[in-house]
Amino acid sequence: xxxxxxxxxxxxxxxxxxxxxxxxxxxxxxxxxxxxxxxxxxxxxxxxxxxxxxxxxxxxxxxxxxxxxxxxxxxxxxxxxxxxxxxxxxxxxxxxxxxxxxxxxxxxxxxxxxxxxxxxxxxxxxxxxxxxxxxxxxxxxxxxxxxxxxxxxxxxxxxxxxxxxxxxxxxxxxxxxxxxxxxxxxxxxxxxxxxxxx
Numbered sequence: 001x002x003x004x005x006x007x008x009x010x011x012x013x014x015x016x017x018x019x020x021x022x023x024x025x026x027x028x029x030x031x032x033x034x035x036x037x038x039x040x041x042x043x044x045x046x047x048x049x050x051x052x053x054x055x056x057x058x059x060x061x062x063x064x065x066x067x068x069x070x071x072x073x074x075x076x077x078x079x080x081x082x083x084x085x086x087x088x089x090x091x092x093x094x095x096x097x098x099x100x101x102x103x104x105x106x107x108x109x110x111x112x113x114x115x116x117x118x119x120x121x122x123x124x125x126x127x128x129x130x131x132x133x134x135x136x137x138x139x140x141x142x143x144x145x146x147x148x149x150x151x152x153x154x155x156x157x158x159x160x161x162x163x164x165x166x167x168x169x170x171x172x173x174x175x176x177x178x179x180x181x182x183x184x185x186x187x188x189x190x191x192x193x194x195x196x197x198x
Contacts, residue, residue: 068191069198072101073133075150077195080187083107087125103131104161105188110180114161117168117177127161128184148192155192157185 069076072090079086091102104127114126131147134154148155160181168174 070103070131071198073103073131073155074153074197075148075155075192075195076198077148077192080191082187083184083191101132102158105129105131107184110160110177110184113173113177113180117162117173119169128181129160129188130158131155132158147189148195150195151197155195157188 066079067076068079068086070088085108087106089104089106091104093100093102106125106127110128111124111126115122115124129147132155134156145156145158146154147157162177162181168177
């Protein structure tokens, strides 16, 4: 009978040993499956600096007739009545210092005259202003390009999409286009006088 007692305990000990080994194997497998991987510093640096290199442009949007909110620039302001019908697009271009955001402002009257200047009836939209936000010192910005100072930042206008260096089919149309561009820029600066941060 003693042999029956010993033979019965051997398989139980074997089963327990097998279960312990199996638990250890499962634990080791789970550790290697779910452990965090360590990325070498050189790979981390290259992963963090990769950005898309192509600028993205939003769909053209219409401003409200009385107020415009440009969340991309962190500002809102009341529109002058001469800027009714204003539409805009947002272009985001990657740069080494973060994304560069530019807001292109359009008015049908300016685009029509710019197309006439080019001698086309293509209906192409031409921006009368290209706005961007500059943080920090604005000393490097010419006063004529500053549209507003809001909350420690400067909103600047880098000009129209039809700069004075672009030739028109005739001098009179070029003169009219420049005059309209200057008038719209003045209206824009006056509208920005009511600007507040959002």
